[in-house]
Amino acid sequence: MATACPEEAIESQSELINEQDAEAAKIFSSPDFISKVEALTNLPSISKEEKRLADSLSFNITLLKKMPLEEYLKARKAFSKSNEMWRKFKETNQFSEWLPYWKECIAYARKIDKLMMKEGMESPYDSALDMYEPGERSKDLDRIFEPIKDCIKTLLPMVLEKQSRFPKSEIKPYSIDKQRQLAYAILSWEKYDLSKGCMRESMHPFTTDISQNDTRITTNYSVSDWRNALYSEIHEAGHALEFQNKLQEMYDNYLESANTAGICETHSRLYENIIGRSLEFMPTLKKLCAENLDPSFKEMDIMDFYRLINYVEPIANRCDSDELTYSLHIIIRYEIERDLINGLIECEDVPVIWKNKYKEYLGVDVPNDREGCM
Template sequence: MELQQAIEKYYEYRTKLKALGYVNYLISWDTETEAPLGCLEERSKQVGVLSEMSYQLERSKEYIELVSYLNNNIDQLDDILKVEIKKTNKALQQSLKIPMDELVEFSILMSKSASIWANAKVNNDYSLFKDTLAEIINFSKKMVKYLETEELKGYNVLLDQYEEGMTKEKYDKFFALLKEEIVPLVKEISKQQKPINKIVNKKYDINKQKIFADYLMDVMCFDKNRGLMKESEHPFTSGYGSSDVRVTNHYYEDLVLSSVFSAIHELGHGTYEQQCNPELDSTYLSGGTSMAMHESQSRFYENIVGRSYEFWKRHYPKLKELFEEELSDVSLEEFYRYANDVECSLIRVEADELTYPLHIMVRYEIEKMIIEGNVSVDELPTIWNRLYKEYLGLDVPNDKLGILQDVHWSGGSFGYFPTYALGSAYGAQLLYAMKKDLNFEEECSKENLKAINEWLKEKIHIYGATKSPEELLIASTGETFDAKYYVKYLKEKYQKIYNI
């Protein structure tokens, strides 16, 4: 086979596979945001047929040979294709290690597990979910066995899938530091008397909340010609390439802060996607480089920028203008304080910036036991509750507010949670590097975040997935990942707010 010919042929496959991926994106988007419930059964059939078509291409002898051939001649490829083939080959080789019938069996399990979990959660009855969870755990452990290599064993196989290069050893060190530094800080803050919260227990018109979310799109310079914001039950970001980036938001009449920070969070993901080099759109390297790096961007915008005093100094008047009556007795200082309220709570997705990583630590510890230990599903709620007591000082009253709260495990996503905390830590490391190049506080207080966007674009976004998180961190901060910046950022910020 001639190299050039192989490349062309590979591109043909990629074009078709990407088109089928495009379809998948659009079907999910529609399902999450507007599809009538009655169409979902028919829809799942169509999704099955399309996945099968995709599968037939990806598992065809020709495609497998092409990827292997290109991987064997990787030094002759241009820089971008080199990275892509390396990734594609790795994923393909991994997928080939898992017997087809087990994959099919797993996908059948997955097609029903989320609704079994949801039902157990609604009924606050872990016993309805535990057998399914046991099956999922069994499969995940089997998959780990198939995918183990000389370098990667056990839980590390899964951690690597969500964040290449991250291992248990690295995460252990990371979480040990948080435990040492953040748990005591949280305990100290918990002792303080809380001020009366004047923004809760009021009604905030949802249309006005939407107007403010739209205003935030402009503040963040989100390009509405290449994206949109819609409503869904759980906010998320989706899209295809840099020209079609879609975020959703949710609105509660009594919780104005919820829609504000969800919007900034999702627009943070969206900005990463929109600022990626459009030339990568046709490759597998468009969009974010990893789960944690994506999360670092959404959290950077939401917490580091969006919960800063300077940001609200500029934008609080606009919010007050919309909710003149509701916020009439709330000063900027008070509002800033509410936006950074620290409180140990039971639900991860509602947690504040400081206690958030403690929720992740609980899940990380449990995942280690699940994948590498011999813990039974019956013991898990007890372990969960013990860890919440230890890290957050809370008694978990029931499993709905405890082990049943997250969807992830019902989807077999073990190894995913740690990337959330890692993302926050990446963000803090980027902050200190950014501060060397620009006056961060001043930029936060400007009409829009153009300069901050520009910095992140140049250092991170533009590269898409052509560079690894590690490469990006070294290039932008001069160092490999170091959790000390995260601890420094959290301590500086919260010690000041709470006068510690």
């Protein structure tokens, strides 16, 4: 739906998804299914992956015991609708038009998070975190993020000053066709198997795994800066490689998503930053750029190319940010999401809070909601 679904078909597709949600809810409410999940949970020899699957299934079972089916389906539809409307209204920078859909989405999220709170959790947001990173608590993230935030804010002006001693390389514009050619070259280098996947364009890059033999990625091109799409492609292919290289038995036993969100992100960030931005990788990348983007890269000094790839510049867009400032983008989102789910702020407050945090943490003036909270 994010890449090829016609606009007029979105509503009917959403209805089909809602019908599938209803069928899934019947299964999760079935006494026979519940007893089988309980039996799996109580196995003395249960593996970590099986326990992760059992916990995921138990979450839906418990939620449907606490929330009426009709309300559960309304919540699922609200989440889907909010995402659809976000894509529509982000394009035209109409936060106020998207707001009612988002408010309904957040209202249901708050209710579900409160219903699913466990002993030892201090806030609804702890419940939200637990869905993606079992055992994680916001107080733990606060303890991690605060020193990181302070360190980067202190380090950033020092890096910018030192960086200014070197001439800034020109970022030439390249056509989407040229960038696409480079994209497929980098995917080939990364060993992303295109016989079991494909790449398309979307507003926001993502990876989706349909099966072991069907793992798809998307990208988003910018004619003015070829680096943006390139590193989103390296990132998303990192996600895809995790799924393409899992054993068939994991798919056979519904364990392909057993990893937590944090573990899943390590694969993409490994390729994007640890490998993709390293000095050791620069000769390979420079060669690929010369062959697929512009022959002039062949003559470029390797250290100039390295600085071009790793240029530090605070900007409003997380996806296009450099490795140093990226973490501040994440921390800003975390702080806003935490306070939103815990009811300390409302959806209407987010645009102003967003702009204030970007100014305080990154020194960036966010020009509009499209480039900000949307």
